[in-house]
Amino acid sequence: MIRLIMWIALIVAVVWFFKRVTKRPAPSAKAAAPDTDAAPMVRCAHCGVHVPRDRALSAGQQWYCTEAHRLQGPAARDR
Numbered sequence: 001m002i003r004l005i006m007w008i009a010l011i012v013a014v015v016w017f018f019k020r021v022t023k024r025p026a027p028s029a030k031a032a033a034p035d036t037d038a039a040p041m042v043r044c045a046h047c048g049v050h051v052p053r054d055r056a057l058s059a060g061q062q063w064y065c066t067e068a069h070r071l072q073g074p075a076a077r078d079r
Contacts, residue, residue, distance in 0.1 A: 039053055044069055046069035046075045049065050
């Protein structure tokens with residue numbers, strides 16, 4: 001009886017090893033492509049914060065992040 005169990009265990013081990021050696025590696029999942037429809041960014045003329053152009057407010061050639069900054073106008077840059 002012990003011989004039979006040993007033979008079965010040996011056959012199972014050989015089959016398992018053979019399957020493991022011949023099995024092809026699974027293809028790795030590719031990372032999702034970055035969003036190519038990203039909105040262009042503009043810089044606030046008052047504080048310098050970058051915001052998406054579709055959310056920014058414009059006054060002539062200047063862009064602003066909020067209505068309060070648009071009313072205050074461009075800031076003087078002493079940097």
